Amino acid sequence: EKGGYEHFMLKEINEQPRSIADCMRGRLDAQNGRLVLGGLRDYMNKFQNADRIIITACGTSWHAGLVAEYLFEEFARIPVEVEYASEFRYRNPVLSDKDFIIAISQSGETADTLAAIELAKSKGATIFGVCNVVGSSIPRTTHAGSYTHAGPEIGVASTKAFTAQISVLTMMALKLGYKRGTLPENRYMQLLSELETIPSKVERALKMNDKIHEIAKEYKDARNFLYLGRGYNFPVALEGALKLKEISYIHAEGYPAAEMKHGPIALIDEEMPVVFIATKDSSYEKVVSNIQEVKARKGKIIAVVTEGDTVVKNMADHVIEIPATEEAFVPLISVIPLQQLSYHIAVMRGCNVDQPRNLAKSVTVE
Numbered sequence: 001e002k003g004g005y006e007h008f009m010l011k012e013i014n015e016q017p018r019s020i021a022d023c024m025r026g027r028l029d030a031q032n033g034r035l036v037l038g039g040l041r042d043y044m045n046k047f048q049n050a051d052r053i054i055i056t057a058c059g060t061s062w063h064a065g066l067v068a069e070y071l072f073e074e075f076a077r078i079p080v081e082v083e084y085a086s087e088f089r090y091r092n093p094v095l096s097d098k099d100f101i102i103a104i105s106q107s108g109e110t111a112d113t114l115a116a117i118e119l120a121k122s123k124g125a126t127i128f129g130v131c132n133v134v135g136s137s138i139p140r141t142t143h144a145g146s147y148t149h150a151g152p153e154i155g156v157a158s159t160k161a162f163t164a165q166i167s168v169l170t171m172m173a174l175k176l177g178y179k180r181g182t183l184p185e186n187r188y189m190q191l192l193s194e195l196e197t198i199p200s201k202v203e204r205a206l207k208m209n210d211k212i213h214e215i216a217k218e219y220k221d222a223r224n225f226l227y228l229g230r231g232y233n234f235p236v237a238l239e240g241a242l243k244l245k246e247i248s249y250i251h252a253e254g255y256p257a258a259e260m261k262h263g264p265i266a267l268i269d270e271e272m273p274v275v276f277i278a279t280k281d282s283s284y285e286k287v288v289s290n291i292q293e294v295k296a297r298k299g300k301i302i303a304v305v306t307e308g309d310t311v312v313k314n315m316a317d318h319v320i321e322i323p324a325t326e327e328a329f330v331p332l333i334s335v336i337p338l339q340q341l342s343y344h345i346a347v348m349r350g351c352n353v354d355q356p357r358n359l360a361k362s363v364t365v366e
């Protein structure tokens with residue numbers, strides 16, 4: 001049932017070209033400029049006219065929510081808040097019927113996320129679910145929703161569910177932007193076409209596997225890791241660090257790269273591997289200066305870059321190249337090498353990759 005793979009996690013990482021395509025199937029038809037999310041149809045009006053979008057989730061799903069914050073604000077110009085469900089539910093948050101809540105959950109059973117939904121519902125907000133497990137509790141309590149259709153995810157560390165969540169949220173943001181007129185038609189059409197190429201670009205990104213395996217050998221005994229990115233790649237840095245902690249038990253922190261100088265820079269010495277997500281996008285130059293700052297302090301630099309990059313290649317100890325895409329779609333590709341890196345390190349350390357200690361696939365207690 002692992003389809004010839006040694007672990008479910010590796011199988012699920014490698015399934016992503018297909019799971020992302022499955023998520024978009026029947027929804028996205030770029031050639032005809034069509035993007036249909038069935039679950040959204042009856043609530044499009046509420047969504048379009050919302051004062052605020054509040055995204056609530058836990059863990060990896062919360063990271064997908066952070067990516068969505070950038071997407072919704074860029075394309076639809078509606079203010080977004082991303083809330084840990086466990087904090088949101090106990091804060092007596094200010095909510096009204098003009099709020100559109102998006103609850104993201106792979107399992108659809110996370111206790112804190114469910115409780116956050118109940119609370120928001122009681123205040124009159126509209127709740128939209130983005131879940132993977134069909135018929136689970138969250139899709140049953142929300143007003144509407146879209147399934148991620150990633151197929152069963154067995155590995156405790158979420159991989160293909162994360163990219164499917166981002167795929168759904170990306171489609172939602174594009175649709176909303178188009179409907180609201182904040183995303184002009186020609187740009188919308190361009191973005192739809194590019195979105196269709198993502199599965200094949202993920203396929204190409206996966207080919208860095210052997211190189212990442214080599215990098216993993218070199219750093220498997222590190223005690224700490226830093227992950228840094230800006231913009232759309234900031235949530236990816238958080239996700240990369242979470243993947244490493246949960247399956248390899250190496251301490252890792254993700255930060256927005258610019259925050260480094262406000263504290264974490266004190267940690268950098270020749271023993272500290274720093275993973276930069278330094279793709280060619282609007283914050284590229286800034287990330288390059290952050291890389292120089294780490295290099296000056298002798299940190300070891302592993303950089304995820306856009307294919308053909310030469311600047312970072314000359315500075316970093318290791319580069320992992322991924323295909324270029326629209327800035328807003330980069331997380332779908334840049335997270336892939338980080339999943340592979342954590343996987344290989346965990347295997348080399350003899351960890352139980354599919355069932356890490358102390359973790360459960362479905363967190364049904366708060």
Ligand code: F6R
Pocket residue numbers: 058059060061062104105106107108109110113156157158159242246361362363
């Ligand atoms: C990390 C991971 C967890 C979950 C979190 C929320 O790899 O799997 O952080 O993302 O427990 O779970 P769901 O998405 O099922 O609500």
